[in-house]
Amino acid sequence: MLEIVDAVLCRRGNAIDMSNDHKPSCSKERKRIEASGGYVYDGYLNGLLNVARALGDRHMEGLKVSDSDGGPLSAEPELMTRQLTEEDEFIIIGCDGIWDVFRSQNAVDFARRRLQEHNDPVMCSKDLVDEALKRKSGDNLVVIVVCFQSEPPRNLIAPRPRVHKSISADGLRELQSFLDDLAK
Structure with a gap:
């Protein structure tokens, strides 16, 4: 089975969804499925699949349709275009097993x-798959990371200077007196 995947663009550290979930x-998706004669049972297409768009699953019982029918399982991808900028660092393209355990x-x-x-x-890409396994993803795990820059992503947040806070001896005595009064 080859599923339709979701993609997320990283623009200067911010996630930009390049697709929508096809659950x-x-x-x-439910309207499209029902209009084609299918149904959704317990979140599954015809009670069988957790995706509404995929390639290669038409062999499953309940999804068999002729090519002219279309049927409840669609192989039609969602296409989205976006002009890349110098701030675009990479894109993550992954199947639903990745997105079941990672938010964008x-x-x-x-x-x-x-x-x-x-x-x-x-x-x-391997690190993402390994982490998804650690997070107990129960589905297919396929992911591709495509970098748009030859250099690694830059740190975006300058480290904050450490602020040391202290309490004066008078303040400490006042606090102790207050706590003592509460205990009475």
Whole structure:
């Protein structure tokens, strides 16, 4: 089975969704499924699949339709275009097993840290899969990271200077007196 995947663009550390989830329970997908003669049961397309768009699952019982029918399972992808800028760092393209355990910004933050460490998109893809396994993803795990810059992502937040706070001896005595009065 080859599923339709979701993609997230990293623009200066911020996640920009490049697709929408194609879950059967999504109202737009549910309407499309029902209009094609299918149904959603317990969040699953015809009670079988947790995705509403995929390639290669038509062999499953309940999804068999002729090519002219279309049917409840769609292979039609959602297409989105966006003009890339110099602030665009990378894109994460992954199947639903990744997105079941990562939110978009969480995946971008994770990938940025890895790319800052080793600047290797192949290793970063493997790191995302390994982390998804640690998070107990129960679905297919396929992910591709495509970098748009040759340099690793820059640190965006300057480290804050450490502020040392202290309490005076008078303040400490006042606090102790207050706590003593509470204990009475």
